[in-house]
Amino acid sequence: MTDTTGQDIAEALGLLLRRSTRTNLHARLTEGLGEGVDDLTYPLLSGLARTGPLSAADLGREIGLDRTTVTRRADRLERTGLLERHPDPADGRATLLALTDDGHDIVAVTRRRLAADIETSLAGWPPADARTFARLLRRFLDEGPFAPDRD
Amino acid sequence: MTDTTGQDIAEALGLLLRRSTRTNLHARLTEGLGEGVDDLTYPLLSGLARTGPLSAADLGREIGLDRTTVTRRADRLERTGLLERHPDPADGRATLLALTDDGHDIVAVTRRRLAADIETSLAGWPPADARTFARLLRRFLDEGPFAPDRD
DNA sequence: AGATTAGCGTGCGCGGGGCACGCTTTCCCT
DNA sequence: AGGGAAAGCGTGCCCCGCGCACGCTAATCT
Secondary structure (H helix, E strand, C coil), X not given: CCCCHHHHHHHHHHHHHHHHHHCCHHHXXXXXXXXXXXXXXXXXXXXXXXXXXXXXXXXXXXHCCCHHHHHHHHHHHHHCCCEXXXXXXXXXXXXXXXXXXXXXXXXXXXXXXXXXXXXXXXXXXXXXXXXXXXXXXXXXXXXXXXXXXXX | CCCCHHHHHHHHHHHHHHHHHHCCHHHHHCCCCCCCCCCCCHHHHHHHHHHCCEEHXXXXXXXXXXXXXXXXXXXXXXXXXXXXXXXXXXXXXXXXXXXXXXXHHHHHHHHHHXXXXXXXXXXXXXXXXXXXXXXXXXXHHHXXXXXXXXX
């Protein structure tokens, strides 16, 4: 009871997750970005932007979805030209999912939207505090309860 | 370009949300807690613990769910004795959803689990850093892009 | 070479979510 | 005071997303 820091963070973290789902963050950020992109399909775009071309199975493991779910969501994105399927030159069975230029643009715009949201809400902060927060948040993610590689 | 703090936080935040869904945090935290409680029904428990007894419509607004969805999830929780329905003494139409003692226990256990997770992962941190992080995180939530009351 | 493994897409069944309906109670306005 | 709108509830219905199982092809192992 001398240290309630853990509870404090837990509470704040719960609040954060709750708010992000309550306000449907992804849905808001991807609103009106184009045909086929919504809160369901965006994780594929974001994942591919981070990792580069990937097979459906690998991408599924990356973002925590079933392989078949990835396939179906990728269908929509392919249909609207945000993603392409290329046969893997190194493996005749595999099909690589890769962003098109339009797909990259969508990701960039979305990220910029979120960054702008954050910038404006941090406007009143002392810059040093903001930087400290960014640093600690990053460290918390690297070492926190969401370990980078649990499997 | 002089200040990339916004992007840094945006990136970290994206990572956090991604990881929390990827690892299915709620599912993990509520695992084996008892019949009827899972990642779908837990938000009701958590919400009621925060607000006290509420009508289905109000609880829905609180946690961002449709009224009927709340009703159905509440059915399961009621069936396993974690939640009770009481007629609202102040309004003959309304039915108040309220946690039972067992329901409160579930919430307490879950919160303690998360706090413990966080404590252990913060074990290597200088206590001052941890406290600073808690403080800034809290401030960020209060003023951040997830405004307390958007509606 | 034959067998096993890993990749893909698709058909199918299940389960959750939202809309619309019917009902009761409250509220408001004349 | 009384009657119509509004707000609450539960449920039937339909749609959609998801995961499993299947059949297929290609790679890998013995």
